[in-house]
Amino acid sequence: MDAAEDTELARRRPGRRRSEDSRDAILRAAAELVVERGYAAVSIEKIAQRAGTGKQTIYRWWQSKGDVLMEALARKAEVHIPLPDEGSWPADLRRMLEDSFALARAPQLGELLRALMVEAQLDSAFGARFRTEFLERRRAALATLVERARRRGDLPATVTAGFAADVVFGVLWYRLLAVPQPFDRRLTDRLVALLTIAA
Numbered sequence: 001m002d003a004a005e006d007t008e009l010a011r012r013r014p015g016r017r018r019s020e021d022s023r024d025a026i027l028r029a030a031a032e033l034v035v036e037r038g039y040a041a042v043s044i045e046k047i048a049q050r051a052g053t054g055k056q057t058i059y060r061w062w063q064s065k066g067d068v069l070m071e072a073l074a075r076k077a078e079v080h081i082p083l084p085d086e087g088s089w090p091a092d093l094r095r096m097l098e099d100s101f102a103l104a105r106a107p108q109l110g111e112l113l114r115a116l117m118v119e120a121q122l123d124s125a126f127g128a129r130f131r132t133e134f135l136e137r138r139r140a141a142l143a144t145l146v147e148r149a150r151r152r153g154d155l156p157a158t159v160t161a162g163f164a165a166d167v168v169f170g171v172l173w174y175r176l177l178a179v180p181q182p183f184d185r186r187l188t189d190r191l192v193a194l195l196t197i198a199a
Helices: 003-012 014-037 044-051 055-061 065-080 089-105 107-122 124-152 161-177 185-196
Strands: none
Touching: 014 044, 014 055, 014 065, 014 107, 044 055, 044 065, 065 107, 065 124, 089 107, 089 124, 089 161, 089 185, 107 124, 107 161, 124 161, 161 185
């Protein structure tokens, strides 16, 4: 039996399936509770009750409620903000911005993003995990688009992956945390213009 067959067999084992189902139920329950009650009112105990599992099961996989919600958010980001390939850097950037801003506009997700960022400032250990497991993953996704544009030859010489991420995510977090303003078409147009017109 080769490695691929071993992996497929493991995937089909009932224990593995039950484990995946339980993990999905926990993440779904956590996201639902934040929507219904807000971050502060959510606890590991309430997540466990909603998911129909024990607290010990949650603590086996996650260190805190922030970690549970961070994974739930990361999954949503990966599903709703795929890596587009629209054929050009401006088109790829516009699509990613539109998808990102659509997610940020959802009130419950905006609340979750703000809460996790606050938690990251209060708990340095969680903050380190939040940077590594969420923030850096989103920066890496944008860096993939930048590198593709560089290879394609349509990336302005003044734009780097780090600069693009600072601009895009700096604006996103500033509007979420400090000065609430809409994530609208006008903002998308301005960011695309800033990051696609060669200086």
